[in-house]
Amino acid sequence: MSSGFNVFRVGISFVIMCSFYMPTVDSLLELSPQKYFSTLQPGKASLAYFCQADSPRTSVFLEELNEAVRPLQDYGISVAKVNCVKEEISRYCGKEKDLMKAYLFKGNVLLREFPTDTLFDVNAIVAHVLFALLFNEVKYITNVEDLQNIENALKGKANIIFSYVRAIGIPEHRAVMEAAFVYGTTYQFVLTTEIALLENIGSEDVEYAHLYFFHCKLVLDLTQQCRRTLMEQPLTTLNIHLFIKTMKAPLLVCAFGGYSVPKKGYKFQLRTKAWLLAFWELSGKRFAIFIFKKSIDRKRKLPLELTVELTEETFNATVMASDSIVLFYAGWQAVSMAFLQSYIDVAVQLKGTSTMLLTRINCADWSDVCTKQNVTEFPIVKMYKKGENPVSYAGMLGTKDLLKFIQLNRISYPVNITSIQEAEEYLSGELYKDLISYSSVSVLGLFSPTMTTAKEDFSEAGNYLKGYVITGIYSEEDVLLLSNKYAASLPGLLLARHTEGKIESIPLANTHAEDIVQIVTDALLEMFPEITVENLPSYFRLQKPLLILFSDSSINPQYKKAILTLVKQKYLDSLTPSPINSPFTSGITPNAIPPASPLPIIGPTILPAQEWKPPLPAYDFLSMMDAATSQHSTRKIPQCMKETDVQENDKEQHEDKSAVRKEPIETLRIKHWNRSNWFKEVN
């Protein structure tokens, strides 16, 4: 841990000390000079107001000073009023009433004296005292050159927090000083009261205080300017604190399993608004994503025993003996291992309730089995059912969708419905009560018994959709009863939407299997869907613009109604409108939204078109090899030049040669694997 928080630690320890050794002082201590100086402790700061004993007991200044006692105490600074009595003559005791001053001591060293008029209120007191104490941490500058020099000096080393306040002692100044007290050793604070400096940076609205974060630490090229992020909220202690916290998050999206993280993790205590603001600001200028390092311990044991591990010997026997799901994975592949966790979660949820056997096979061990099953990439999930060809699972690699797939595969596709009554039960959701939570739509194909081709097409489509949507087929003599009731043509489809309790009919005419699949998948889409991680791709596939309503809570029925009206009136035919409201989405508020705008809003956004480039460079081995070769050849030159004194130094020359021959190995820079080096490297 760097020294970043030493100041802070002092503060903490001081507070603790106070609470143990001193009664918590809320009001101003009144002491005589002698007594006061005896209380001063080394390294401890203290503010004392020396006044004549006969001065009024109350004044505006004393009221403000009294108010400052508590905040200053939080920073480990004690405050006292020292009454100058005649018996104890102190040089701090002024001679005239109106020349009385406050003095700041550290230990018994005088740091500064303050005329009372500079300490005009509590903010000014706190600001001035901290400003004096944090002389090194906060650089006060007055011109652009100073700023440039500081920036240059810190490139590649530390980040800068630059702030402009209109005057010293105002609340914004206090806020900056309070932040500097906490972060002063982590970041370089730079303060100015010169408007010209601010204008130089390019701020538009120079009437207010400004605070910038200069990202200098990552700048390696000295000619490059540090990137700057403006804090767009008013300068209050809390806002600065939140802002700095935000800036502390890495610039790049990056997290990876296996790294351990302090248990506490990041403790963002952001208000939604602050948060949206921060993100809003960032999404425009940089794509900051808060990351946390996933601390999935590599050694953490998954409850693997809930799934059967297959081998070359057991594979065929197992998938032949029972209906099985097989996860083909590679033990060394990160995606495989991430999905394995979801897979185990499925097994946990299905435990004891399913006839489907959950198995897995590690293709890193049983390569041949995987190849024979046509598995060439990982992870792959396949379902093996008796008497059927294995089916590859093509849904999301997650617990929910795989579970749905397994549950929906308990029935056949399409289900053969044999009576009107059964058909009605099917359409009402009664027949597969336990399954409709997985498939909100049931599809029933209606055919007269002679429509064999149409039936085949539908069966093929049903088979294709198995595990995703419940499909059934009705093709009895009395099919007309159903088609009449639901105004469906023959051949035709009935779509029962269980959540809405609606049944729609779609005619089929020479419709091929793939078109039926398309009709059904389209029918699964909603008019005004709430966009989620799971369903976004299916709406993306329509290749229509998405009209997104951002909302920070559940959708107001009013908005919903308005949108639906637009949809129904076909105003939005070329668009897919959808509200968005999920734990993830507060971060994608487009940057066109002013921070103060109330949600929900609809607004146009131009998305950044950046390409996905390599996140980091690779080792350039070719150059390293070239360098080694050229080094090798240049070595030979001095050897040739020595030929003049070959005669005399024949022996030496010989040794030189052997030294040269050894050179390549020495330049190899092959690192030793000894303990001391190892630890150096790791640290």
Add this chain to the structure above:
Amino acid sequence: MGLSAVAPLWGPPGLLLAIALHPALSVPLRRDYCVLGAGPAGLQMAYFLQHAGRDYEVFERAPRPGSFFTRYPRHRKLISINKRYTGKANAEFNLRHDWNSLLSHDPRLLFRHYSRAYFPDARDMVRYLGDFADTLGLRIQYNTTIAHVTLDKDRRAWNGHYFILTDQKGQVHQCSVLLVATGLSVPNQVDFPGSENVEGYESVSIDPEDFIGQNVLILGRGNSAFETAENILGVTNFIHMLSRSRVRLSWATHYVGDLRAINNGLLDTYQLKSLDGLLESDLRDLAILKDSKGKFHVTLKFFLEEASTNQSADAITLPQDDNDNFAMRVPYDRVIRCLGWNFDFSIFNKSLRLNSGNAFGKKYPLIRASYESKGSRGLFILGTASHSVDYRKSAGGFIHGFRYTVRAVHRLLEHRHHSVAWPATELPITQLTSSIVRRVNEASGLYQMFGVLADVILLKENAMAFEYLEEFPIQMLAQLETLTGRKARHGLFVINMEYGRNFSGPDKDVFFDDRSVGHTEDAWQSNFLHPVIYYYRYLPTEQEVRFRPAHWPLPRPTAIHHIVEDFLTDWTAPIGHILPLRRFLENCLDTDLRSFYAESCFLFALTRQKLPPFCQQGYLRMQGLMSTESLWQHRVESRLLRDDAPTGRDLEDSSQQPGDQELLGAPLAPGPLAQSLDSNKEEL
């Protein structure tokens, strides 16, 4: 094919005449593919032809397969290892340490089921080869000696000519393609005065009793010489070994054909002053004289030429007459020749233009890197006789190497004559890193035939997908498109296995300090066999392949990556092996190959115009990787996320994050970023 070939029994002359007069005999038997020899290489080719349903026939002069092994090695111990335990289940990986099995789909036909010995007995090999042929039902004509091979030009033939084979019975076979797998069957003899006094390895007694108290001189310094010495080391007075070049130890050269430690007992006794010894001299300068007592004296040919022809042996000058401390001044009881074998060129008609190679590879027929003869199209050399391609480099002269080169030849033929393109798997670019990691960790062909066979990845347009071709003969890289039927228009990767540039050689100290490289940035200096990936924007030309830099197996690439050598040959370490590889691939293709959870892809989909390949090929096709319950739980615990939906009203409480990014396979890079993550001071 055995050189032991017992003179065939021709049967009664009358019968022979009857057969010869049979009218069917004048009609040649036609085959698309003719294989000469039912040794390991011939059987291996027969297996692939049979599996592909091709019209083929194998001709074998002996009555059973593998006749070479019925006699050789003379002392019956094979020096190809039969490693039955590796601690791994992966069958392909285990083949890396099984030097005797042939390739087939039948796991029963693995050599470990035939012998428990690490260095197995040759009889087990004979039994194994017999079973291989029988179990797989390979078409082999035994007891058929092809006595003569000639060409018959015919424009209709696949190659513009047929190969006409005539067997010992006069039967003629017409073949479109000729696959010669006859091995090296002719004992190598060096002509010098007195060479008639020398016994050959092929016929010398192997009974140690016959050598008791004898002085023995062995000519040669290969494994057969040392094997012969090993057998009699304990009963002879001493053994001297004489050869032109110094001994090459296979553990220094990394070439299995050099002297194996299992045979080097004599090195031990020589260096431990136990009377045995090694000498270097060109055999052609020597002469061996037999004296009146039947003992052999070594002298120089030069002295012999000086003396008149009819002088008795005892009168000829010996080196010790001038130099009384001449090393080989003692008379020998026996001189044994162990000088290896040559290819039998005698049956091939001149029209085939099947010539021997240069001085370096004189014992081998001259062939291309595609194993096709330089003299006649359609004639391929397989097995031991094809070792000129990688002589002294890789394992192409041995079963564990040529089983793969035979497969490569078969794949070339399938494309050339049957329009079956070289097998390839087409995969999305997101699988690129994984497919390489998988192969370098298990592929046996790459491992055995390092520097000869390499995997090739052909990129598709925009590098969104690729084709993976296994074990292509890399010296033919320029001709890849015509040989495989695959297109290499958008760049390619070549995955080769290599030892360090300066690590292998007869006088190299392979145990020097710092020989092992552990740091990824030093991977290019790896010494032990390790994967090397070459990236080319364009397919190299023939010129570029031919005039490649010295000691480079391939022309200079656009970029190169070494996966750092691994003590366990397990290149699956996420940070040490996979990450640097991924970064290399990303930088070659100028893309981002990281894996993302669906949540991240979702976020990208809504905030960017483009998505990284992993999201495009997974998430957008509704196959995204969802994060797990426990991950959610973790986030909630670490207060990154509230477990209930945000209300939005309670500002103080909603502390949810904008995007909880989880990248898989994307560990933090060293440098400032990692630091900023490490310096996570959260005492507040």
